[in-house]
Amino acid sequence: MSVTFEAAATAVRDALSDAGQGLVEREAMVELIALSAVAGEHLLVIGPPGTAKSEAVRRTARALGGSYFEYLLGRFTEPSELFGPVDLRKLREGLVETETTGMLPEADVAFLDEVFLGSTAILNTLLGLLNERTFRRGHTRMRCPLRVCVGAANALPEDESLAAFADRFLARIFVEPVPDPRLEDLLAGGASLWGEGTGRRASLAALDVLAQAAREADLAPVRPHLAHALRSLRAAGLSLSDRRAVKVQRLVAAAAVLAGRSVPSTADLWPLIYAVPTKEGQALARDVLRDLLAATENPALSAAALEASAGPWARAQRIAQAGQVLLAERPEEAEAFSAWRLKLEGVAREMDASFAPEFLPEDLKALRAGLTEALALAAPVPLGIRQAGLS
Numbered sequence: 001m002s003v004t005f006e007a008a009a010t011a012v013r014d015a016l017s018d019a020g021q022g023l024v025e026r027e028a029m030v031e032l033i034a035l036s037a038v039a040g041e042h043l044l045v046i047g048p049p050g051t052a053k054s055e056a057v058r059r060t061a062r063a064l065g066g067s068y069f070e071y072l073l074g075r076f077t078e079p080s081e082l083f084g085p086v087d088l089r090k091l092r093e094g095l096v097e098t099e100t101t102g103m104l105p106e107a108d109v110a111f112l113d114e115v116f117l118g119s120t121a122i123l124n125t126l127l128g129l130l131n132e133r134t135f136r137r138g139h140t141r142m143r144c145p146l147r148v149c150v151g152a153a154n155a156l157p158e159d160e161s162l163a164a165f166a167d168r169f170l171a172r173i174f175v176e177p178v179p180d181p182r183l184e185d186l187l188a189g190g191a192s193l194w195g196e197g198t199g200r201r202a203s204l205a206a207l208d209v210l211a212q213a214a215r216e217a218d219l220a221p222v223r224p225h226l227a228h229a230l231r232s233l234r235a236a237g238l239s240l241s242d243r244r245a246v247k248v249q250r251l252v253a254a255a256a257v258l259a260g261r262s263v264p265s266t267a268d269l270w271p272l273i274y275a276v277p278t279k280e281g282q283a284l285a286r287d288v289l290r291d292l293l294a295a296t297e298n299p300a301l302s303a304a305a306l307e308a309s310a311g312p313w314a315r316a317q318r319i320a321q322a323g324q325v326l327l328a329e330r331p332e333e334a335e336a337f338s339a340w341r342l343k344l345e346g347v348a349r350e351m352d353a354s355f356a357p358e359f360l361p362e363d364l365k366a367l368r369a370g371l372t373e374a375l376a377l378a379a380p381v382p383l384g385i386r387q388a389g390l391s
Contacts, residue, residue, distance in 0.1 A: 005213055008206035009260050012038075012064070013300040018199025019063035020303070022189035025178050026056045027303035032274060033060040035301060036171050037109070037148035038210045039254035041247065042130055044115075044166065045152045046279070047175035053152045057111040065203045066108030066147070073118045082112075082122060083137060096138030105135040105144050108204060115151035116162055123165050130168045147207060156278065170247050171271070174279040180346020181322040210257050217253040222264045226252065229272055229289055236288045238281050248275040258300040267297040270308040286310075316361045323347045323367040327374060344371055 003011075016034055020027040029045060033056070036043040045053050054070065061068040071082055080086070084103040086096060100106050112118075118126065128134050133144045151169055178186040219226075230245055240248070251271035256264035270293055276282045286293070286308070296309035326344055331337050348371050351364055360368065 003203070003205050003209050005209060005257075005262070006260065008202075008209035009258060009300065011200075011202040011206045012210060012258065014200045015063035015202040016060070016300065019059040021199065023052060023056050023059065024182055024185045024189045026052050026175065028307045029053070029056045029173055029175060030060045031301040031304040032171055032173055033057060033109075033148060033150055034064065035251060035254050035258065035271065035304065036150075037064060037207060038214050038258060039170075039250040040147070040211060040215075041170040041250055042149045042151065042168060044169035044172045045150060045175060046154070046156060046172065047152075048154055048177065051175050051177055053175065054111060054113060057109075057150045057152075059199075061109040061111070063199060063201055064109060064147075064207055065201055066145075066207075067106060068109050068111075069102075069104045069107035070111040070113070071104070072113040073115060073122070075117055075119070077118060077122065079119075079121050079125060079137070083125060083135065086138070090139075096140075098135075098137050098140045100135065100140070100142065104146075105129065105142060108145050108147050110146060110149040111152070112149065113152045114154075116153050116157045116159075116166070123162075127165060127168065147204075147211075166277075167241070167243070170244060171251060171274040172277060172282075173274060174282070179350040181319070181326075181343065181350060183346070210254070213257040213262060214250065214253040216262075217256060218263050219249055219253060222252065222266065222268065223249075225266050225292065226269060226272070229269060229292055232288050232292075233276070233285055236284060238276060238285055238288070240275060244275050244277075248272055251275065255298055255301065255305075259298045260300070266292065266295040269293065270296045270298070270305050273308040274304075316355070316364055319347060319351055320361075320363045320367050323351075323371060327367075327370050330374065341375065344375055347371065348375070 012034060016031055020030045023030060032043055047053060058068070058070070071077075080098075082104045084098045084100040084105070087099045090097040098105075104110055112126075125135070125137060128136055129144055129146065130149055133146055135142050135144050157163075157166060226249070230240065233240065248271065251274070252264050252268050255268040255271050256262070259268065261268070269289075272289070273282050273285050273293075276285045293309035296305050298305040323344075326340065326347060329340070331340050348368070351360070351368065351371075355361070355364065
């Protein structure tokens with residue numbers, strides 16, 4: 001039975017909603033994996049170890065359906081560990097063919113951790129697989145079903161020889177450890193991830209329906225706005241390569257179809273931020289394109305769209321809300337006061353890490369004053385001591 005466009009969009013949206021449950025501060029990453037899969041592009045995730053990158057990919061892959069391949073690369077990783085061993089039976093006949101069953105060439109979704117540590121032989125083979133969806137090794141030539149490959153690393157490579165390979169990952173997201181005010185959410189969410197996962201799931205058929213709709217989307221109405229955005233970025237010193245500028249249209253079309261629209265509009269231009277290669281560049285691009293991104297709207301990818309269009313603003317709103325709630329909950333007991341004070345300090349640290357003093361939003365300036373005053377207070381005298389003193 002064929003899947004309709006509306007049914008496919010609903011299935012993927014519901015599956016992503018469940019996949020993101022418990023992944024605190026990683027909801028945008030989950031949504032970008034799906035966006036990249038629909039667009040037929042790849043995602044690069046940059047962040048320190050232990051920030052739930054692999055868990056986010058696994059849960060999203062399970063939600064989207066299809067076969068999944070995951071591997072942690074190292075300096076001594078052999079090509080056969082990713083692509084499969086040489087078929088010894090064929091080798092006796094003089095043919096060098098690869099047995100790919102269960103390996104990367106047959107995966108629908110793949111995750112390669114520490115992706116830049118691969119050898120030259122591995123990266124060269126990956127280039128063809130990522131770019132052309134074709135695996136070539138010896139006498140083996142095969143088309144690959146890969147929808148999306150997620151690469152992960154602790155930092156962007158400084159080696160110029162890796163630039164061509166890194167450029168194959170059109171979308172990029174930079175992740176940080178969960179901030180102090182959300183540690184309770186992290187602990188609760190982490191505990192919920194211990195199960196096998198019973199959330200709603202989409203299917204490759206639904207994904208393919210959306211991918212086909214994205215390929216057929218009429219981009220003509222939005223191209224002038226995209227060109228204006230690219231010119232604005234160039235004027236600010238952010239120049240995307242011609243290849244990235246052309247391919248970002250795929251992300252725009254995919255954002256539209258995931259939102260249930262067959263014709264992209266200015267509401268779907270936000271993926272352009274994720275096509276900017278560096279963290280600093282993405283922050284500058286948000287500022288340069290602030291007015292254009294004000295039209296952003298996507299119910300299916302709300303976290304990714306919000307982070308792209310209003311990253312610092314959204315972060316400021318969250319910090320302000322957390323701080324105001326804490327200030328309103330000042331406890332009287334000494335023990336509870338100590339824990340409350342630590343939470344206030346965490347909010348202050350996140351504020352300082354997120355914004356330079358000269359760029360602190362007005363609502364955070366007021367919060368900063370309240371935090372300073374609260375932190376300057378001594379812990380209240382325990383009730384028992386107060387009563388003894390009164391007697």
